[in-house]
Amino acid sequence: MERRFDKVMLDEFTPAQTRTTLQRIIAVNPDHLTVPDEVIETIIQFSDRYITTHFFPEKAITLLDNALVEAKMNDRSVLTTQDVASIINERYRVPMSVLTEQDNDRLFQLYERLQGQVMGQNAALKKIVTSIRVRAAGLGDMSKPLSFLLAGTPGVGKTETAKALAVHYFGDERQLIRFDMSEFKFAKQSMARFAERAAEAVKFNPYSVLLLDEIEKADPMVLDLLLQILDDGRLTNERGQTINFKDLIVVMTTNIGHQLIIERAAKSDSYRHDPQHQVTFSKNFENALLGAGLRQEFISRIGATIIFEPLEVPDVKRIIDLKLTKLNRQAQRQGYQLVYRPQDVSQLIPSFASGQEFVNERVVETHPLIDFLVDKGYRKSLGVRPLDDAIMEFVESQMATAILHERRSGQVNGHSFVFRAWGNPPDATHPRGSWQAVVTQVELPITQEEVGA
Incomplete structure (x- = not known):
């Protein structure tokens, strides 16, 4: 076959080429619905941003077709951005709070809202919110998910923080995907099971908080798989589909080093804020992570390790x-x-x-x-x-x-x-x-x- 046929490589359309294609389709639209220019731009932006398993122009054409049907069913003569957003929300599980980015309340009020649900962890919450805002501003590496390792004694708000992020950032408590990592502590079967369950969950909820409780209890092979997710922002499922993980917030919790944290909390403020003691604590804490079986490559891929202090x-x-x-x-x-x-x-x-x-x-x-x-x-x-x-x-x-x-x-x-x-x-x-x-x-x-x- 290779000897008898020439291979012709077709590049994906650019946004400009896609825009021209959409305008031609709209011009011959038999339903004569009006599609304003700003709606065409929204279709291009949304399909580019949220439909990651297909390519231009096909994914933009599909989104346009579905939005036209939505408008027609609602007996409207003009296609609106709300029609487009509804399709993305319903079919690609993107929360409406994410689609309406012009409403920046969820970003600028995120810290205060998290404080109302997670008590006594202001410094930790501030670090998390700062990372989210940097990401929302389009800075940093957009090809991989935000990731946090939350460390501290049990019952100080680590899991509650993940729940609060799902509610106050993604807009719904259902945007939380939770795994108890003690379920995945047996070599090969654990890796395959985790890969299948994670890929399936994220496929239908790409804009979510992925909570991995007690990360240290997972088999090292599962952590290697997580290393790929944190590094590449994607995972290929058993059917060969590439699942997008880059829009998640990955929250891992651990009780490793909790005694170090308790001992530090018992010290005076001046001791805890002394730069030399902070360096010493960081080294001791990293050694505790390594001693518990987390590899240096894995620790280095985590976006931020955040200490949750014992509650007063x-x-x-x-x-x-x-x-x-x-x-x-x-x-x-x-x-x-x-x-x-x-x-x-x-x-x-x-x-x-x-x-x-x-x-x-x-x-x-x-x-x-x-x-x-x-x-x-x-x-x-x-x-x-x-x-x-x-x-x-x-x-x-x-x-x-x-x-x-x-x-x-x-x-x-x-x-x-x-x-x-x-x-x-x-x-x-x-x-x-x-x-x-x-x-x-x-x-x-x-x-x-x-x-x-």
Whole structure:
């Protein structure tokens, strides 16, 4: 065949050639829909940017055809950029927040929005947001995905950061692709399984956060595959299709070196910010990564390694407040409410403001519920993960018991649950303390505004 035929190489059309082709197609369009010049430019830009598995002019023609059908179905005589964006959104899974780049709120408000969901990690969030903004400005290497290795003790917000990025940058919590890397710790079968699952997920969600939890637990062959993704921004699946990974944000988490991080956090600010000590910590931390089996080539390909510090008590209190606020909204949907903030409790129990209550003709020391939950549900080595168990044991279970009893007996004791703690908190001589969470049921109005919050 090679002897009998000459090979003719056809180059992909340029955007200018594609524009001319689209204009000719539009001129003979039997439906006589008007296609403004700015819409033609949008078709060229979107097909070039988001349809990476096909070539000009075919992918632009296909996008034009689909957009014309969209406009016709909506009984419009003019094709709009919204029609084009709808096709890209529906067929190529690109979030509308990405397609409407002129709305820069998601970039300029990203840091503040992440802060509202991830507590006590301002320095880490700032580094992440800076990298995203540099990328959004068209600077840096656009051929590979942004990548971050988030390191720190368990329960300090690493996974929560990935979830927050999916919501506040890509516009939807469904734009999170999550893998527990402990599932891929067995040599060859792990590599093939990870490649297949990752390629399939990213093929249908190319604009997403790819979260790889506990990266150190994966087999080295899987890490070699990740090295290719971080380096080339693409992966070929078992059917020979090249899948685009370059528009992802790859977030890897690890607990490696957590003891080093805890020890550094115990030092003074001047020690932690001393340049020489920072260099020493960086070397020790990299040695910990190498000692855990991560190869130097892999570490070098990661865009940024970011340390998540152990949480301080004020940050833990804010996290508890968020969790209780969420619980309160759930309760309000069923006609109940949770009262726990000191200012709200003081309105019902005036002596609470002075730290005491009168119970059975005696004075009891009383404290905010959040202080009690910090004691029962937070440890620096475990982060805030035990908080959910503490809230379940001391708050949710008591509310649930009362609600179910009312449903069964019909006896109403009040739809507002007022929580606080009685007794003595831990101190230097009593490390465990002797206090307990208590609740009183009263009848208070529940505002509709709070229910819908």
